[in-house]
Amino acid sequence: MAVTVWVTLLGQWAADHKDRLHEHATAHMREQWDGMGDSNPHNAVHFGTYAFKPYGFLSSIDEGVQAVTGNVIRLEGHVQNEMAYSDASRSLAVSHFGKLKPALLLQYLVPLLLIFTAFSSISGEREAGRLRLLLVQGLSLPKIIFAKAIAIASLGWLLLTLMLAVFLMEQGPSMEQDEILRIVLLSISYSIFYAVLVLLTVCLSAWSKRSSASLSTIMALWVVWVICLPIVAGGISDELHPLPSRRTFKTAMEKDRHQGIDGHNPSGERRKAFTDSLLVAYGVDEASQLPINADGLIMQADEEYGNRVWDKHFGNNRSILEKQKKVRRLIAVLDPFMSLQHLSMAFCGNDLYHSQDFQVQAETYRRDIIKTMNEKHAYGGSKTGDWSWKASESFFQSIPEFAYDRPRITSVIDQYLIDMFNLLSWTILLVVLTVLYGPKLKFE
Template sequence: MRIHIVRLISKQVWKQSLQNKAVVFLLMILSLLFVFAAYTGWQDYKVQENNRIRHQMEVRQQWEEKPDKHPHRMAHYGYLIFRPRYPFSFFDYGLERYMGNSVFLEAHKQNTVNFSEAGFSTGMLRFGEVSTAVILQTLIPLFIFFLGFSCISAERENNTLKVLLSQGVKWKELLAGKIVGLLCLVSIVFFPVMLLSAFIWFSLAGFYTTVNEFSHLLLVTVVYLAYFFMICSICVMVSAVSSTSRSSLIKLIGIWLLFIVIIPRTAQAFGSFLYPAPSKIDFDTMVENELVKTGDSHNPNDIYYKGIKDSLLNAYKVKTVEELPFNYSGYIMAEGEKISSGIYNKYWKRQLTIYEQQNSINNSLVFVNPFQAVRNLSMALTGSDFNSYISYQEQVEDYRYQLAQLMNKLQMENISNKKQLPGEKPYTIGRDHWKELPDFQYRFISSRELFQNEAASGLSLLVWGVGLLFILHFISKKIKIN
């Protein structure tokens, strides 16, 4: 393959396209859309993050300023956590609008993340949002198809294809030149968009980032470049094997609808049909029914916890709980928390298994549809995917359990076992103990875990890239001039 011939053909594609006023107009529209998407994403992140930080500080201040109380009352008073967002999520909203923004933490009870934006929105949200990733994933392929649907079929119709090939141009050089030319046209808007996104990301992160975080930006760029190469290759191949430009355009629009609309929606619906998940009410009912079977830690006469009481008295060789070297009620609350958390986590893991089975339908189709692979990788690298949400919920539950057990520990160590007489002041501990609860620190998914979760999507892009190169090599020997 002669590089200078490929370069010459790509320049021809470049010049012919830019001489078309419709193409220039579309480039301007896409550029404005990208600026709008980047600006709204930037502002949305700033507003939400500023609100989160302010409200979280207020919650912390209110917690620490609570007066002297009984620790168990503080455990039921609870704590409020607001979900932080990954700075790069302005690029790809992913599941952000459906994840919820805050969760209330209290003893003996696991609450869901509430106040998602989807819950306060109309049905129009289902049609999608204007984000940088959505434009790159859905509109840029349409733009490429518009540019390249006639790149070879038109030359066949105009009888200029015979002239090109008779002058010594090889099919491989012609196909490669057309693909490179289309990629260069896409690069007019793509690289400025990525530079703008990088600047916004660094500004949101306070112009401080780690090598690990910077690698996410580079990987996003590589993923979308690979995606555009696939789209350009498909476009050129369809145009090469089509007898007319009209049939080429119809085929490409059909491919776009199949890849972007039909397969993803069908996979999602099919997964939910094959593996139906219990509703929120059903899930809570199952947890509550099993909790009832294990007894009530707040009931001193409960049969199950009476057995714990007897074993404690035997172990410490005492006759009454008042003689124990720690607060008996605090110990029982801690045991009850272990039991209730264990039951909840058991059913939660079952629920996650169902969700994973539903998602497995979509994940298995990444080898059929590169759009789904790109979408999965884009969401994962910007921290707006399903796995990030699950990681957040698990960390919140760990923090809630830590809060409840800290209050139980304070009760065991600082509250007397002696029964209070009528009229006596209720047992309390000093407010300084509330500061012992550490702040919640959310840890985003590590790169290693991210790559493990999206190994299939990454492999899919590799298979598609190699496969398209092989197909290009094959059809370059089989395409007919007429």
């Protein structure tokens, strides 16, 4: 119990520290932006800014994919950057099992504690000669199994409750309704998984004649659940639906940006056609005769074309990731541990869905800023070819700051109905098998 409290407090401290770093970095970047002074809007486009994904109060429990994907995006003109500055890129400490977080205890150590407590719950009674005595006194084997399972699972529920109690002592007064709902769903998910694991272990103990046999069986199954099936699922999903490499992805985007999507309408032709359309619209013969700065509109047209390219390739990657997710969920039917991990990351706001949502919101903000800068460059008072013109400092200060709006859990939960159904199905299956086949077991 002391370890649970210590790890929870340590995770909370680390989360608060990262939140403070993000707040400081956000304030620093905003201060630089507001203090830019009078400047050319296009120079401001290249100066850019950064979007920081809030670390999130539940990240102290489960960091999910955030440790690998990162949570910072540089926003600038002409290019869409990837998320960067992940823990994995700066440290070798991020392993398959992650860092020392409450999720590590709840997903790995607590289940092992429950397994070692439950593996001899029935077989030990048989070896000591007490099981036949209990049956003679009128107790049925299913009742004994359920009683043992509830008693042992209560240990896991107690540790889970203790962790959440320590967590709520730090966060409770400031929580919103969405955050409360996330904690409730998180608690239910772990509670059901512990029930599944303990009931299965107790059933194996009842089926095995010796405690050593039940321990060997459940440990072999645990290794398959925790190590083998996740690796197999990742390998199969990647083999069936491979993602392009980072280099291939960037090269394809650059090619489409300059040569045109599907090899048509290259950048030079697009620029000439757009410039000609401006001359026709304003009834002049040369760009220098335009009452506006054509450079700003030409750059915006190029940005909008680049946005189409990004939507195409990013949308393709998202489609591939969705297909991979379906494969993993299909395999997770055999592995409730995988379903638990999916739910834990989702309810803590650190799954792939939340990561992609942050990237989309940051990209939308980037597009709004670039459009505002280009339109200011075009309509702010300068003429075509005039790159010395500057917008006032107050104009840059009027640009709103990026604020990430995390999706409500009610809009995310439908993405994980299969995982929730999987955990419930395992529970129902084990209960039914215990009721139906428990009385048929014979004891010598």
